[in-house]
Amino acid sequence: MQVWKDYQEKNKDRFLDELKDLLRIPSISANSANKEDMRKCAEAVKQRLLEAGAGKAEVMETAGHPVVYGEKIIDPSKPTVLVYGHYDVQPPDPLNLWTSGPFEPVxxxxxxxxxxxxxxxxQVYMHVKALEIMNKTNSQPTNIKFLIEGEEEVGSPNLEKFVADHKDLLKCDVILISDSAMISLDTPSMDIGMRGLAYIQVEVTGPSRDLHSGVYGGAVANPITMLARMIASCHDENNHITIPGFYDDVINVSDDERKMLGQAPYNENEYKADLGVQSLWGEKGFSTNERTGIRPTLELNGIWGGYIQEGAKTVLPSKAYAKISARLVPNQSSEKITAMMLEHFKKIAPEGVTVKAENLHGGEPYMTPIGSKGYQAASQAYETTFGKKPIPVRGGGSIPICTILERELGVKIVFMGFGLDSDNLHSPNEKFDLANFYKGIETIPYFHQFYAQQ
Amino acid sequence: MQVWKDYQEKNKDRFLDELKDLLRIPSISANSANKEDMRKCAEAVKQRLLEAGAGKAEVMETAGHPVVYGEKIIDPSKPTVLVYGHYDVQPPDPLNLWTSGPFEPVxxxxxxxxxxxxxxxxQVYMHVKALEIMNKTNSQPTNIKFLIEGEEEVGSPNLEKFVADHKDLLKCDVILISDSAMISLDTPSMDIGMRGLAYIQVEVTGPSRDLHSGVYGGAVANPITMLARMIASCHDENNHITIPGFYDDVINVSDDERKMLGQAPYNENEYKADLGVQSLWGEKGFSTNERTGIRPTLELNGIWGGYIQEGAKTVLPSKAYAKISARLVPNQSSEKITAMMLEHFKKIAPEGVTVKAENLHGGEPYMTPIGSKGYQAASQAYETTFGKKPIPVRGGGSIPICTILERELGVKIVFMGFGLDSDNLHSPNEKFDLANFYKGIETIPYFHQFYAQQ
Structure with missing residues (x-):
């Protein structure tokens, strides 16, 4: 609607300034030192919701960081859309690779x-501003609720209980999430699936104390060497994962779906150039998009042990550690795979070392049906503002809370991600193209319009 | 001599207090933040030498940390013994594993x-106090010089030039070093060899930036996984090192020498219990003492990459690093093996990653002849104070400067180490048994006596 467009055009600089204010708050959920920043950020989100026209907004307690709830109910007989998002962020390190401060938006x-x-x-803020636009132009077609949590980046440990405890408050007809990416503004796409996650930490202990590598080297199993052997054994020569049973529950994607997913544009040379690599890597028999979309994977997220400062220290360390995570596809169970990984790493411990493994984080894979009312309304919204239908894709990332939201609230989720894969999520120099930000704000009200019309 | 024993008995508490003062100075050569502590420590050593009776003592400049030189010349016609040692120490980390402060001696x-x-x-201080005893009791049998450097723990980068520039000053008949261990006070032993060292750092780069492990995982080579594969490939199933040519210059030790070295007492159960391991590890076909004494080894000293803080971060990192060192035996060249290792790690880089490797530290292996005047005098000294002949052993550690000292000064080195393998060198809770400290002070004057008599 022209009135939406005009309102955004007149207010777009303020929208950006407000988002910058939000980005200045270092709401790092993983770091206990940022506890007060987390609360400050929750309060700011609540305040913005009220300013945007929410009839009610609250910072609500959990056993961890608080949840922000907001709502604008226009007519109980109209459909209700629940927007889920998160105000917490990943730790910014390594800090030295940022070209500007991670909490100094430019x-x-x-x-x-x-x-x-x-x-x-x-992406949360796109929805807040979409609410403002619809609200201030008296054209809000649906009831809208907001559930903005502060623990997504640490696995949403307290959200399940919160949702179960507040089913009435959160009652809705569809859930809308903007926490993923699209292919590009030229080629809009919508996620129809998210991979699950199983994230563990492995601790390998050799001798009970750090040793002089000259005095003991060659006579005692080195925990770094042993950890390296364990990691190296996790993929075979075709880069299949070797953990027994790992693929048991994977449902092979049909040729038809592979064909449909294969429509997403992909230029291998551009992909390689963007990542700065000479050649790609992955499971034999699958394309790059399949490797990141429909196949489970096992990645090393961190490793450390021994002397890691400047210079040379001739130590044979007592311990070495790794953070290891698997991405899971539909029908794989995060709990089952986590147990399998914990068991596997203990089982393959070489002689001379002992291995402890613990679960750090997890979430189930999720699929949303293309035929649903929500998906169709979103698809129509994209078509209206982009001039073309979005391509359905399987996203590689995980939003562990999806399965829980669907189960507790009994409704389907629609993913309207407006980021790009190249946004450096979880990396230094994270960014969001302003064109995407504004396009998102433009598209979201149409979702509400088409959804209300169905 | 009774007069030596009496002097030590009367002054032993002061000897200990003085050593504690020296240990309170955090003279960490690897850490540029401790530059002033290094100088303070050098000045303290000089002062102690003067107090002990040195006719001359100086802090002398190098391009790095200064050298302390001291001497007590009693008669130019008598033989001269040069004591080499170092006043710098290894970094104390990991700090949290110390039960008391690393620079708060208790x-x-x-x-x-x-x-x-x-x-x-x-061990340096044993020689300073031995000088004091001989000096104050007017019974010093030899001329004594001291060369106490401040860069041993970082590979003595400036000592070669210093020695070459000061050949006259350092002129001597034998070099005495106490920077290694003995088997025990019950079983005295003397090192007849030191292993050499080649210490490199390897940097593995995958994508040019840190990536989201969900969005890109499975499609791009993970530098941690690739580094693990490289490390795992460095030993074969018999724990032989697989770097081509690595063993080429190793001279196999004769059965006679193996038999002689085999006389050192060794209790596998005690060894395992001390290290807290269930089983030992090492190159097939060799005993533990041979693995640490007469065989070259390859050890991982450090590894790091990706997210290594608390909690879970789903990153596919751009880089992973390892510090890797080899211990070398006589006839292996540190320079040659270093070049071989640098080349090897670049050559085995898996597809999809690039590898940089740099030399950090090195030193040649060293052997000293049992038949030399110096060795015999030392052996007699041990026999006098311990009541039994020391067992000759091959030490696993490295004192890289040995080869240079021998070449520049044209004399042999004698190792009189009074530490124990269990002293936690380079580890948290480094210690020195006072019984060993005092036994060293008791034994050293006899070395000078017997050496002067020969």
Whole structure:
């Protein structure tokens, strides 16, 4: 509607300034030192919701960081859309690789750089501003609720209980999530699936104390060497994962779906150039998009042990550690795979070392049906503002809370991600293209319109 | 001599207090933040030498940390002994594993705990106090010179030039080094060889930036996984090192020498219990003492990459690093093996990653002949104070400067190490048994006596 467009045009600089204010708050959920920043950020989100026209907004307690709830009910007989998002962000390290401060947002070449710009404050804020536009132009077609949590980046440990305890408050007809990416503004796409996650930490202990590598080297199993052997054994020569039973529950994607997913544009040379690699890597028999979309994977997220400062220290360390995670596809169970991984790493411990393994984080894979009312309304909204139908894709990332939201609230989820894969999520120099931010704000009201019309 | 024994008995508490003062100075050569502590420590060593009776003592400049030189010439016609040692120490981390501060020396159960207590301040101080005893009792049999450097723990980068520039000053008949261990006070032993060292750092780069492990995982080579594969490939199933040519220059030790070295007492159960391991590890076909003495080894000293803080971060990192060192045996060249290792790690880089490798530290292996005047005088000294002949052993550690000292000064080195393998060198809770400290002070004057008599 022209009135929406005009309102956004008149207020777009303020929208950006407000988002920048939100990005200045270092709401790092993983770091206990940022506890007060977390609360400050929750209060700011609540305040913005009220300003945007929410009839009610509250910071609500959990056993961890608080949840922000907001709502604008226009007519109980109309359909209700629940927007889920998160105000917490990933830790910004390694800090030295940022070209500007992670919590000092700056716009360069039309892109807004800051931790959380795309994941997920910027995308949450599209919905807050869409509410404002519809509200201030008296054209809100649906009831809208907001559930903005503060623990997504640490696995949403307290959200399940919160949702179960507040089913009435959160009652809705569809859930809308903008916490993922699209292919590009030229080629809009919508996620129809998210991979699950099983994230563990492995601790390998050799001798009970750090040793002099000259005095003991060669006579005692080195925990770093042993950990390396364990990691190296996790993929075979075709880069299949070797953990027994790992693929048991994977349902092979039909040729038809592979064909449909294969329509997403992909240019291998551009992909390689963007990542700065000479050649790609992955499971034999699958394309790059399949490797990141429909296949489970096992990645090393961190490793450490021994002397890691400047210079040389001739130590044979007592311990070495790794953070290891698997991405899971539909029908794989995070709990089952986590147990399998914990068991596997203990089982393959070489002689001379002992291995402890613990679960750090997890979430189930999720699929949303293309035929649903929600998906169709979103698809129509994209078509209206982009001039073309979005391509359905399987996203590689995980939003562990999806399965829980669907189960507790009994409704389907629609993913309207407006970020790009190249947004440096979880990396230094995270950014969000302003064109995507504004396009998102433009598209979201149409979703509500088409959804209300169905 | 009774007069030596009486002097030590009367002054032993002061000797210990003085050593504690020296240990309170955090002379960490690897850390540029400790530059002023290094100088303070050098000045303290100089002062102690003067107090002990040195006719001359100086702090002398190098391009790095200064060298302390001292001497007590009693008669130019008598033989001259050069004592080499170092006043620098290894970094104390990981700090959290120390039961008392690394630079707050304390005595517990007859053991002096502090970084540098055994390696090497405590052992250097035995020589300073031996000088004092001989000097104050007018019974010094030889001329004594001291060369106490501040860069041993970082590979003595400036000592070669210093020695070459000061050949006249350092002119001597034999070099005496106390920077290693003995088997025990019950079983005295003397090192007849030291292993060489080649220490490199490897950097593996995958994508040019840190990536989201969900969005890109499975499609791009993970540098941690690739580094693990490289490390795992460095030993075969018999724990032989697989780097081509690595063993080419190793001279197999004769059965006779193996038999002689085999006389050192060794109790596998005690060894395992001390290290807290269920089973030992090492190159097939060799005993534990052979693995650490006469065989070259390859050890991982450190590894890091990706997210290594608390909690879970789903990152596919851009880089992973390892510190890797080899211990070398006589006839292997540190330079040659270093070049071989640098080349090897670049060559085995898996597809999809690039590898950089750099030399950090190195030193040649060294052997000293049992038949030399110096060795025989030392052996006699041990026999006098311990009541039994020391067993000749091959030490696993490295004192890289040995080869250079021998070449530049044209004399042989004698190792009189009074530490124990269990002293936690380079580890948390480094200690030096006071019984060993005092036994060293008792034994050293006899070396000078017997050496002067030959």
């Amino acid at each position: 716009v360069k070449d039309g892109k807004l750089y800051a931790r959380g710009s795309a994941d997920d404050k910027g | 005595v517990k159960d007859g053991k002096l705990y502090a970084r540098g207590s055994a390696d090497d301040k405590g």
